[in-house]
Structure formats: C-alpha cells, structure tokens
Amino acid sequence: MDDPTAPRQLPDPPAPAPLPPQTTGLVYRHGLATRIWHWINAVTIFVMIGSGIGILNAHPRLYWGQYGANFDHAWLDLRPYGSILRSGWLTIPAGYNLAISRRWHLLFALVLAFGLLAFMIASLINRHFQRDLRVRAKEVGPRHLWADLLAHLRFDFHNPDNPAAYNTLQKLAYVATIFVLIPLMIFTGLAMSPGMDAAWPWLIELFGGRQSARSIHFLAASGIVLFVVVHLTLVILAGPINEVWSMITGRWRLPAPREPDPAPSPLPEPEPAE
C-alpha cells in the first residue's frame, strides 16, 4: 500500500502547536443551528417517510416520463410488497388514509424545505459548512477512501490528531444528504404539484416529466432511509449516550486514548522526510 513515489498522501494539516493532543474532556462540537435543525429533522424525516409510504400505497407503481398509469409500463411495481408497505408500524396514519397521509406530508414538507433553507444560511454564516463539511480533493482519492473504509470496519471513527472532526465517509454522507438528497426530495415533490407545474414549468422539464419526478422522489427517499439506518447504527457503535448528549448540548466527550494497537494505523504513515 505504501508507495514511495506518492509524496502527497500525508495527512495534514500538521498539528498547529506542540501541545499534547487533548485526549479527555469536552469539546464544543455542534453549533446551535446544527442542533436545532437536527432535532426538527429527526421528527420531520420520520413523518415524511411514514406519510410518504402511506401516499405511495395509493398507487404503488412507478413510471418514467410525463404520464403513467395502470395500462402503462411500470419500471417498479411494489404491489407484491403491499402487505409490508401497508403495515401499521410503517405508515402515518397506521391505517390506509390517503387524505390524512397527504395532510401530514404536505405540512411537514414545508418544515423540511424552509428548515433546510434556514440551516444552509445559518451554516454559511457560522462557517459550519466551510469548516466541517468541506471535502478536500485529497480526501476523495481512492487511497484515502480505502483507509477510511478500513478504519470504519475497525469501528475506529476518529482521527487521533483531531478527534472531533468528521471523517471522510461521514462528510461525504452528510454532503450527499444535505446538498443532493434533501434538495432532490423537495424539488421532485414540488414538481408533482399541478399548481407548481403552472407556476414553474421549468421544474417538471428538469426532471423529464411528472412520473419521472415521482420515481426520483422515491429513489431519493430510499437514499434518505439508507442514510438514517447507517446514521443510527453508527451513533450506537460510536457511543450513543455521548453522541445524543452532544447533539443536545453541543458538547462532545473526547474518546479515551486508544490502547497501543497491533493493527496497522488507519492512515498510511508519513514517509520520513528526505
């Protein structure tokens, strides 16, 4: 794995001061805007998924293009999974009720959309995006991603030099969710509204038709479900009490220093200078 001809693989920045790395105590990790948005979204995403499945159950077939109904070709037909998709523990409301599912979905859609907008503005102002979510070019190189993946598989989520920083896969997951998946949900959702199609005709063209928008809405929602599952799993693996508490108070307890480890270090060791 070590390649002496690749000089730019070193993890940086170098430690700014010769202070010993802080290994215990609390660090301020999550800004107020992040914490507020996180908990509003925890409720909102939960409602959107439950009510969204309720709406999907009204016509569980998906099409590409401008039109699509029972006599047209569906690229995905979920009717065989109807008994699962109609389970009371999965949908809002528990019993099939398209009107009430839509009431939940279209009210919380406003919370999701305007919440994202407010969070984006706040995170540009408090520099959360620039400081914590900016993905550097060297982080997405295959070597670095591979090392990060191996570290995840060892349940080793923190860079010992800067334990509070997000690791690369974590950053990519957040960036994909905040800048791709949730905006896709919002805009494909708007594109399904006949009123919005009159107000913003370009929107439906962008997605190639209302049924395409509906299919993309479903795919992006599946991506968000995947994010939530991985997110909750990793919260549990990383220490749920510390993680949840830090998302309430903002303060996160640094992990205990690791015992000397026979396993190789997660990142390639720096080559000696000269």
Add this chain to the structure above:
Amino acid sequence: MTLLTRRTLVTGGALGAGLLLSGCDRLAQQPAFRRILFSGETINMGLQRALMDRNALAPEFTAEQMSPVFRTNGNSNPNTPDYNRHVAENFANWRLDVGGLVDRPLRLSLTDIGAFPQRAQITRHDCVEGWSAIGKWQGPMLGNVLKAAGVRNSARYVVFTCADLWSSAPYYESIDMVDAFHPQTILAWAMNDKRVSVGHGAPIRLRVERHLGYKNAKYVMRIDAVASLAGIGLGKGGYWEDHVNYDWYAGI
C-alpha cells in the same frame, strides 16, 4: 455488557418508533393539532398563489405525448334512471343549469355549449393517488359561460353539482373565481376528439388544469355561483373534502 446495551437500545428504538407512530395517530385526533395539520393546505395555497401568475398555464402537450390508454377512476357510470335516459337519448334533452349569483340564469343544451368560442388543450390529468394520464379536452371556457350568465361580483365560488350519487347525495366540487376565470378552465364535452364517454364524465366534465383529478368533476349537471361554501354539502366544498378530508385546494 456493551452488546447488551446496544441490543437494548435497538429494541428500545424500534419500540419507541412504534409508539411515536401510534402517537401520531392519537395526535391527529386532537382538534387543536388537527387544525395545525390541516393548516398546511392554507399555507401551501397561499405560497402557490403568491408564486404563480393568476393566469399561469398548466403544461400543454403534443398529440404524440398523449397516453395510449386514459384510465377511468372514481365513478364510471352514474347509472341513475334520469342519467340512463339521457344516455339513451344521446343527451338531446339534457340541459346544463347555470344559476346562483347570476343576473341571467341559463339552461344550456350541448348545442348551446358548442356555440361558445371553443378551447382545445392537451393536458396532464394528475390523480391524487399518484398516476397521470395525458389527454385532449375541448369545450367553452367556464369564464365565458359565467359572463354570459352575468355572474355577480358577490360570487366568490363556483359549485358544480353532478349526476353521480355517492351514498344518495350527488357528487359536487367547487373552485374559486381565480380558477373559474382561468383560461384553461373549460366545460369539456369532447375528449381525444370524440364526445366525452360515460366513463370519463359525459356529457360535460369540468377541466380545471392546475388541480388534481378529483377537482375535475364529471357528469356536471348544475353550476352555481355562490358567496360561501357553508350550507352546501357538509360545507367543505366537495364530496371528498366533506367525507374524507381531502384538501379543498388541490393544486398540491
């Protein structure tokens, strides 16, 4: 120990999610929360009306983009003695009543309706269930019919009463004056270049293209201009609105 904690957490989380979901249903029964839940319609309508030009048109399509099969939905035949007689007579003695807050109530035959300036449009019909079908519709603009009847300034809504009965009450729908005078709002007597079939709402189907399918009432028998929706049906402006809480504003 750690594993046990994790397992407990996962189980607890799943149980919590289940409790939250049933909590949602109990919450939605509370009148105060229900008002909040149902306020989404008002907010969405306000936002859409603010973003959209009063006469902004729903997308129109070409003949090649039309659905090969336009499915029917809801009631596909009123099947009442009166309606069946009209079908047997090919609607020769059928009349559309236009009344309410108008200066000159009208009784229009299909010939009268065909004598108004006609508008033909190929539009997408979006069912609230999620499917869409593209078809061609033709008929006079509702706005011109209302003008011919001398609709009064006091009218705020137009109510459509239909031939099909739902638990012995006629289907009805309503729209406000913004949609009533929208250029694509027509009383369609032709669909895909033929007379509207019984399945699709013969002899007249309302097309209100910036709204979902249930707003596009079939089998229209009466049109009334009214000042308020109170006292009509259960007062929420339409059969589905009254009985299962569909949004009156169906642009979303």
